[in-house]
Amino acid sequence: MRSLLEVNNLEAGYGRVSVLKDISLKVEAGTIVTVIGPNGAGKTTLLNALAGLLDVGGGTVSLEGSDITRHDTEDRIYQGMGLVTEQRNLFSTMTVQDNLWLGAFSRRGRAGRDELVEEAYRLFPRLRERKLQTAGTLSGGERQMLALGRAFLARPRLLMLDEPSLGLAPLVVRDTLETVGRLRDQGISVLLVEQNARAALKVADYGYVLENGAISLQGPASDLLTNPAVAASYLGGSQDEARAAATTEQACS
């Protein structure tokens, strides 16, 4: 079966500065794949390269088997890619409702758009409660939810999210990543870039660890959560604690 997204031996960077080295990864349809890694590892660069915002120096990117390596961003969006950046790119002086309405551009006519926005409210009830509030006055978590709601309305096949938990309090991070899970339930596959490794691995199906522009480790998210090396570097525990957690996990399964 072919993957929704397949990246092979990707190289990319900024002018003569090379950042991504020989990146190969896949996103299967209906799954959440996370890329975790420290500051400066190249996570945002990876999403920008996949969205066609950077020239790639080598390798290939395919979406459902069709080679899009040289396609421009507009074309990639047309083919079903969506990107929510760290900035979330909302219209701060416009209401929640109007921000959503703009996201429903794929549907023609007022009735069609209203129907789509209604679907977003069903999926994210908090947005309905806030629909007349301007986006600039929302809390960080609500802003992120609005960004996800708007991305949902564009109906991408693959949604790429750059650090949705950035700047959010721990409880709000959990809420936000549960929302990402709801998008998957709606048939949207997700490539999730996160520094918050634990929260990301909890919601994801599969994970990659990116270090210094290269993939250093990959596996099912549940395996990475109990991997001692991942725990020591990214989950805030010692290798001994991680081994103990892995043993308990195995004993319970």
Ligand SMILES: Nc1ncnc2c1ncn2[C@@H]1O[C@H](COP(=O)(O)OP(=O)(O)OP(=O)(O)O)[C@@H](O)[C@H]1O
């Ligand atoms: N416009 C740019 N020009 C030159 N170098 C850049 C540019 N943007 C990023 N870099 C460099 O590329 C490397 C990877 O940066 P990137 O933002 O992709 O990392 P990241 O993993 O997303 O980090 P963070 O988690 O801090 O956002 C860093 O060394 C960064 O300094």
